[in-house]
Amino acid sequence: MIEYEEWQRQLRSLYDSQIFQNWVLCQEIRLIDDKNALLLCLKPTHKLQESAKIIENKSLDHIELYLTYSKIYSEPLLLLRIWEEKRSDDMIMTRLMFPCKVESLLGVEGKFRLGLETFISMENAVWYSFHPCDTSSIVGDQKEFRPTYLRRWTSIFVFSWLGYEDL
C-alpha cells in the first residue's frame, strides 16, 4: 500500500520523469492537479488492434488510461476506457466500447481482473477498473522499495501488457 501523500509525491515524480511522454504509444498526457491523477491517451498496439478485430470485429481508435488513487484500498488504481472507430459514409466517429471479454481483448487474462464501475469522484462516469485488492503483494511494499512503489506499479499494471518502447 501507499499513503496518499506519498502517492501525490510519486505521481508528480513519475510525470516529471518523462517516461510517459517518451512512450511511443502516448498521444496525450495530462496531470490533473485537483484530483491528483494522470490521464493518458494512447494509440492501440498492433496486437490490441488485431484482438479487437478478431474478438469484436471492431477497429480501435484509442485507449484512455486514468491513474488515480483508491482511498478504500490505499493503492494506485488503474482505470481504462476503450474507444472504437466507427465509419459511416464519409464520417469517422469514435464511441466507447464495452467488450464482454475485456481481459481477453487486452491480453491480460489470468494476470489482472477488470470490472466496469461508475466512479463518484469522476461525475459517476463508467470506466473499467483493474481490481486493486492484491496490489501490494504483486508490487511489493517492503520499506526499502517504497520510494519506487508507483514506478514499479506502472511497470506491472501498465507496461507489462502494453509494452514499452521509447520514441
Add this chain to the structure above:
Amino acid sequence: MNEIRQLVWNGELNVLVSIDPSFLMKGSPKEMAVLRIRVPRETYLINYMPLIWNRIQDFLSFDPLNEKEKYFWFEHNGRPIRWNYPVGVLFDGLVASSATFVTSSGIHPENVITLFKVHLVMGKSLPSTVIPILSSSNQAEKFWFHQWKQVCFILNGSSKGIMSLSVNESRKFWRSVITRNFHDFTEISKKISPSRPRHVPIIIQTHKDLGIEVISQPTISMTGVNPTLRDIEQEVISAKEIIDAGSYVIVSQGIEIPWDIALFDLYLKFRSFDGFLYITLVPKISVARTFR
C-alpha cells in the same frame, strides 16, 4: 436484530417493465412489451434480464445476446437509471425526485399499489453514467462480488475475509441472493463482517429539484467510537453541497431513520445485499407525500 434483517431481506416492490418498441418486430402484440413483476428490493434489475429476454424472444427484431452495435439500459421517466444499485435504493432515490409516486390526496394510501416503472431502451451510444447491460451471464455476480471486496476492505482493512471463502461458499453466497435464501446469505455475510469495524461502508444519495442527483461515499472511522447519524451529520449531508439538514429526512430500505440512531447498529440492520449501507436524503415534502 435478525427479525429486522429478515424483514429488510423480504422487502419487495411492484415493478412494471416496459420494453421499447424498437426491440420488437413490427406488428408484435402490444402486451408483449410490458412485464409486471414483483422484485425484491435487495437485488439488481439486471438479474431479471433472462426473464425479460425469454418473455419477448419470439418477437425480438434482433438477437440481443449477439448484438455488438447497440447498448441496452433502463430508464425511468426518460432518465437513465443505474442497475448497479439495489432495486430498493433506486426506488428510494426516484421517489424523492419523481411525481410518478405522488399519491392523490383523495385516495387512501393503503388502497394504492405503487408501481416502480422502468423502461428498457437501446441506443448506439450509452449515457455516460450507466454501465451497459452486457450479454454475459455473470455480469451482475462479478460486479456484486467486487462490491463485497470493497466492503470487506472498508470494514476490516483487508480483503482476507472474502478472499478466504471457498469456491463453494462464494457460489453459495451469490446463489443465496438469486434464490432468496436468507439463512445462507446471513451465514456467509457474517464471515466477512467484524464485530468492531474500522470504517463503515456507506453510500449516500441526495436528490434535489430538477432531477439533480448527488452521490457521496464518505469515510466514517469507527475506531473506538460508534457515532450516531447526528454525530456525522456533516459527512451525511456532504461537504460539497451546502444543504439544510433540517429540510431532509434520512431514508434507508424505504424506511425513515431517526438521526439519533447509532451508525453501526443501523449498518447491521439495514445494509444492502452488496454490503453497503445506502442512505437516501429525501426532501421532507416528498416524504409527506409518499413514505407516510
